[in-house]
Amino acid sequence: MxxxxxxxxxxxxxxxxxxxxxxxxxxxxxxxxxxxxxxxxxxxxxxxxxxxxxxxxxxxxxxxxxxxxxxxxxxxxxxxxxxxxxxxxxxxxxxxxxxxxxxxxxxxxxxxxxxxxxxxxxxxxxxxxxxxxxxxxxxxxxxxxxxxxxxxxxxxxAGLPGNGPTAPxxxxxxxxxxxxxxxxxxxxxxxxxxxxxxxxxxxxxxxxxxxxxxxxxxxxxxxxxxxxxxxxxxxxxxxxxxxxxxxxxxxxxxxxxxxxxRVATVAEELLPSRLPRVPGVRLAVRHLTGPQGGGDWYDALPLPEGALGLAVGSVSGTGPSALAAMGRLRASLRAYAVMEGEDPVAVLSDLELLLRLTEPARSATALFAYAEPAQRRIVLAGAGHAPPLVVGDHRTEFVETSLSAPLGMLTCWEAPSVELSPAPGETVLLYTDGLLRRTGDATDRAFARLHAAASSVPRADRSDPGAVADHVLRTLLPGGLDPAVEGEDVVLLAARFE
CATH class of the missing domain: 3.30.450.40 (GAF domain)
Structure with a gap:
């Protein structure tokens, strides 16, 4: 065939x-x-x-x-x-x-x-x-x-009968x-x-x-x-x-x-347009926002006699309502800091009372530090907030702070303050919980990664607080903050003492 x-x-x-x-x-x-x-x-x-x-x-x-x-x-x-x-x-x-x-x-x-x-x-x-x-x-x-x-x-x-806001x-x-x-x-x-x-x-x-x-x-x-x-x-x-x-x-x-x-623009307008210049300390901040905009905030406020007030915090919720609450909380804290900034516990107590009376359905975490750069002395108190991290040539360690509930969670908030003395050239990192949660790790693992990231800052970068903050962010969030992923904002405030 x-x-x-x-x-x-x-x-x-x-x-x-x-x-x-x-x-x-x-x-x-x-x-x-x-x-x-x-x-x-x-x-x-x-x-x-x-x-x-x-x-x-x-x-x-x-x-x-x-x-x-x-x-x-x-x-x-x-x-x-x-x-x-x-x-x-x-x-x-x-x-x-x-x-x-x-x-x-x-x-x-x-x-x-x-x-x-x-x-x-x-x-x-x-x-x-x-x-x-x-x-x-x-x-x-x-x-x-x-x-x-x-x-x-x-x-x-336009061009149709019945001109009005509801006309087709x-x-x-x-x-x-x-x-x-x-x-x-x-x-x-x-x-x-x-x-x-x-x-x-x-x-x-x-x-x-x-x-x-x-x-x-x-x-x-x-x-x-x-x-x-x-x-x-x-x-x-x-x-x-x-x-x-x-x-x-x-x-x-x-x-x-x-x-x-629009949300990102509003959030930026509610935060400081620039950081103050105070002798004896250099400041840098990094603020990353999610798609809906969260209630994370920061502040750096010059106080009398060369002092400096540093604050970071987070308001529950996302979107415009959280942004508005964040703006009100930050403005109130600035007023309390001017009046009684030497006592961080009193500042947060007043803030907690205001939050409980005006917005009982909302909670917030906050950390306020009263710094005297000339004496390299810091007194701070935190309400449900993660402890600061001190980064220097000879140590990288978390500041020992007492555990306390967030603002608005108790009928009366109060926790003891903590005092620390950074050595010349050391940088104190204040940050919001979003930095830890955006890693996707459990809390203990996230804290360990943050410590490792701060410890690995190159010696040449440790004199620049902005470089320290950038290194920590790159190490913890190598892909950056995906704007399409829902989640908390990230705030990282670095203060280097001369």
Whole structure:
């Protein structure tokens, strides 16, 4: 029997395929001049409709629709897992490249209301390449034309009957995507556009507006082809569906990002704008906030006769209410410190009484230290707060303080104060509980790690309190404070005595 051997070029049906999505081969073809689509987005050329019986044709089309829906489901599932604007833009760019059959692209975030933030993200393009593309006159580039043609969504009631705060919005017009099949032959392009395309090695582009009728303009995305090409009608439909979903997701993340920025601004305004300069001591502070903004705070207050009041604390809760309570508590402590700062116990007792009378449902931890830098003498008291840490060339040890409940937990708070005398060149670290809890370790383990971090400060950095604080933070939180992770704020106040 004669063996069956392939003759000529392999057919489309026998060409290699990527893995299946949910067991169904995708029918979205990938142009031969592009790289393979994203993992999980397969491609294959559909058979000719004329060569199939009617029943098979219907089954094939049903399979094709199911495959498209499965593909979109996979891509939107990936997108919705992103929790930052940068991550969502990158995911959207990669998924879009697979859907339109391109290899490179860029996304521009530029909200029409002008409130920001703005950013440009590239796929397969270096930072210098993005800068080169931005030298093209805005009116010549496809994404620039989209950005200029996308209006902001009208405010409530604009242009509609019944003007008022509850009147419906007039939807913003969303322009059509822009396809440039061949940069070399496209009419009306600026010469600079052709020059940049030749330099970067792309021959065609497909630009999609990142906009919806309700959200207005958020930005635009453009994908670049290595050869003259443009997506067919089916690809346009798929990227259109995905783009609308991506825009809505970006709009939600944009609101979250703006809310976080507002909370961070309020928190910074409630804290000292700068640390005081007092002879005999050098100060440095590091304050890291979470996504909702916590109630952690610090203060450094010059007092009469060259003294200095140092305080750190934390108010229960997060968000605007915790920030407001923190501001009130800090302002009250400053007043009590001026009146009776030499007695830290009295300062915290007054603060506890105020908290219990004005905000009985809230608790707080606090530590107040009355320092006399000239004598290198510190008297401190703490309410439910972690003990300070002394760092020097000859010792790294926690200050022995008595255990006490947080403010607002007892009908009458009082605990003995502690006195210590830092040696010349030693640094005293005051910190909030967030520094320990953000490590994710048990309390004992977190204290041990903090001690080890302070002990490992390089000798050359120990003369700078800011360098000491930075080393401790880098050691305990090597990845920094992830702004997307809920949790307490971190405050680290360093005072180096001369």
């Amino acid at each position: 004669a063996s069956n051997a392939p003759v000529g070029k392999p057919t489309d049906m026998s060409s290699p395929r990527l893995p299946k999505v949910a067991g169904i081969d995708s029918t979205v073809p990938a142009p031969p001049h592009t790289v393979a689509p994203l993992p999980g987005v397969p491609s294959a050329a559909p058979p000719s409709d004329a060569a199939l019986p009617p029943g098979v044709l219907i089954q094939d089309r049903l399979a094709s629709w199911v495959s498209d829906l499965t593909t979109l489901h996979e891509l939107t599932e990936r997108l919705i897992k992103t929790d930052s604007l940068d991550g969502a833009l990158r995911e959207m760019l990669g998924a879009g490249a697979a859907l339109v059959g391109a290899r490179r692209g860029m996304a521009v975030l530029e909200p029409a209301d002008g409130l920001g933030p703005t950013s440009t993200i590239g796929l397969g393009l270096a930072h210098a390449d993005l800068g080169t593309i931005e030298t093209v006159p805005r009116g010549s580039g496809s994404y620039g034309r989209l950005l200029d043609g996308l209006p902001e969504a009208d405010p409530p009631g 919005r007039r939807p913003a017009r969303v322009p059509e995507p822009i396809a440039i099949r061949d940069v070399r032959t496209e009419e009306g392009l600026d010469p600079r556009h052709r020059e940049v395309a030749a330099r970067l090695g792309y021959a065609a582009s497909y630009a999609l507006p990142l906009a919806t009728e309700e959200a207005g303009r958020l930005g635009a995305a453009v994908w670049l082809y290595d050869e003259p090409a443009e997506p067919d009608e089916r690809r346009r439909h798929l990227i259109g569906l995905y783009g609308r979903f991506a825009t809505e997701h970006l709009a939600r993340l944009l609101q979250v990002e703006r809310a976080r920025a």
